[in-house]
Amino acid sequence: MQQAQTLDRIFLALADPGRRGMIEQLARGPATVKELARPTNMRLPSAVKHLKVLEEGGIVASRKAGRTRTYSMRRDAFLAVNDWVQARETALNAAFDRLVQAIADMPEEE
Template sequence: MQEAQPLDRLFLALADPGRRGMVEQLSRGPATVKELAGPANMRLPSALKHLKVLEDGGMVVSRKVGRTRTYAMRPQALAPMRAWMREREAALNAAFDRLAQAMAAMPEEDER
């Protein structure tokens, strides 16, 4: 079973529509705080708070060169979420397989 805490931070990071918008923008390539704040009509301090949540969640990494801080997506950022979803899908498919087997084993009733 996956460790819950990193997965919780990942889901928390993606729970906010503004942060999801930043992730969408960053999926197209690195961007500065100003470039990320603009489309969301955010002030820079608010954008930095959101980016901190994304960084803590493991979605993004930042790099500072001079006075400019640039953010980029982590290459395997969604891997824990994908693994968790595959586990849930496998469990659900197994439950449906058991249901299908049980239904197949039941004798059919005569409809008179």
């Protein structure tokens, strides 16, 4: 259940193109709210709301120094997604292996 909630929060955070843009920018290094809002002309209150979703999703972390809040990517941000995708890939590969074996086991028509 915990893994499902974690994935739900991550996918929710990734669902918005503005947030994905912020992630792209943060992948290059830490940035302030103002720096993250600038490329899309987003108002600061809107940027803060989007960053809160990213933080709740476990994708970014924030640090406050004085009046400036800086965001950065979390190193483990996408581990849950990677694990989930890998499990689906493993299951799919096993299904294809069974299909190949079933086809090989079928008698040939003459």
